[in-house]
Amino acid sequence: MVFIRDKKVKGHSYAYLVRNVWDNRKGTVRQEIVKYLGRSNKVAIEDIPIEFQKDPNVISFIACHSSDAEKMELTMKEKMLELLMRNDTKLLVDIFETYSQFFGLVKFYERLLAPVMYKVGEMWEAGRLNVATEHVCSNAAHTLVKIINERVSRNPVGNRKTLKILICTPEGEYHSLGCMVIESFLRSKGYSVSNIAPSVPSDSVIAFASKYNPDLIMISMTLADNIGSANKLINKILESRISVSHILVGGIGIESIKIKEQKNGLKKVYFLKGTKLSGILPSIKEVTKARTKI
Numbered sequence: 694m695v696f697i698r699d700k701k702v703k704g705h706s707y708a709y710l711v712r713n714v715w716d717n718r719k720g721t722v723r724q725e726i727v728k729y730l731g732r733s734n735k736v737a738i739e740d741i742p743i744e745f746q747k748d749p750n751v752i753s754f755i756a757c758h759s760s761d762a763e764k765m766e767l768t769m770k771e772k773m774l775e776l777l778m779r780n781d782t783k784l785l786v787d788i789f790e791t792y793s794q795f796f797g798l799v800k801f802y803e804r805l806l807a808p809v810m811y812k813v814g815e816m817w818e819a820g821r822l823n824v825a826t827e828h829v830c831s832n833a834a835h836t837l838v839k840i841i842n843e844r845v846s847r848n849p850v851g852n853r854k855t856l857k858i859l860i861c862t863p864e865g866e867y868h869s870l871g872c873m874v875i876e877s878f879l880r881s882k883g884y885s886v887s888n889i890a891p892s893v894p895s896d897s898v899i900a901f902a903s904k905y906n907p908d909l910i911m912i913s914m915t916l917a918d919n920i921g922s923a924n925k926l927i928n929k930i931l932e933s934r935i936s937v938s939h940i941l942v943g944g945i946g947i948e949s950i951k952i953k954e955q956k957n958g959l960k961k962v963y964f965l966k967g968t969k970l971s972g973i974l975p976s977i978k979e980v981t982k983a984r985t986k987i
């Protein structure tokens with residue numbers, strides 16, 4: 694495997710295509726330059742020897758430095774789709790590491806992983822991807838996010854927050870990647886999160902919440918058909934004795950449904966249509982600012 698090393702000289706970055714080579718004499722790994730590539734922001738895929746052009750490290754580096762970022766992002770999405778189909782967790786983690794180093798965790802999820810998973814859905818719907826391959830992609834994505842979650846939980850950015858968040862899906866809702874992604878993002882910000890997705894019966898959600906005592910419950914709905922069970926869950930939470938004050942409902946399943954305001958005493962339900970990952974934190978801050986210091 695190769696990668697591109699960035700070297701700064703007098704304020705300018707220069708790129709070298711390098712590979713790790715085992716040095717038998719010293720018993721260590723040393724870096725060997727394969728090719729000098731010139732100014733980092735000018736490196737194009739054509740500058741790379743053909744046998745390395747599809748290497749995820751190379752693609753990520755060019756995407757992160759290139760002036761034609763859109764074109765490279767498209768190439769990265771194609772590469773991710775291929776790696777998800779092959780269930781190649783190692784290379785997926787490599788892509789995550791390089792991309793997030795430059796653009797951060799949120800953009801990795803928002804601009805790469807989520808759009809690639811939506812593409813998987815479109816291909817499945819159009820009959821261009823069989824069910825088994827769709828499942829492989831979904832499982833690989835879950836494995837990747839699990840690895841990321843373990844890392845971000847260990848090294849949150851900023852102080853640990855006091856707000857406790859419970860994430861769940863209504864009964865019958867088996868889509869759970871969105872919940873894992875939200876969990877990962879909130880953990881990276883130092884929040885205490887319990888993710889009980891997918892598909893939990895309403896009574897179990899209440900039983901769990903009465904022990905965990907969350908300040909906020911997030912309900913993720915992907916299928917519009919699950920609005921019945923989502924409403925059942927919301928009503929049970931509103932009527933229960935758990936002291937949660939904010940219930941946020943989101944996910945692609947709420948886009949097409951008509952929404953009515955619901956509240957009971959101090960408990961209030963917010964339907965956040967079209968809220969992307971980057972909009973979640975401002976929404977949480979907005980709804981909780983009146984009563985909770987986060």
Ligand code: B12
Binds near residue numbers: 803806814818867945
């Ligand atoms: C993977 C997948 C599956 C997997 C799920 C495995 C798992 N454990 O998660 C499996 C194979 C089980 C599956 C099953 C089904 N699926 Co499916 N699935 C998908 C697929 C390809 C990807 C979903 C995903 O991971 N998205 C990526 C995540 C990161 O995005 P997200 O969930 O949208 O979450 C983000 C935001 O929405 C938001 N968000 C989410 N929740 C919340 C909550 C709050 C409070 C807030 C603020 C924000 C927020 O933030 C998240 C992070 O950015 C989608 C395609 C798609 N367009 O989503 C189809 C898709 C959702 N599935 C679909 C269908 C039809 C089904 C099945 C009915 C198929 C069948 N006939 O069996 C079943 C239903 C299962 C069930 N009862 O739930 C359709 C739904 C169509 C519709 N309009 O209703 C889709 C859209 C595919 C398609 N194009 O047709 N599926």
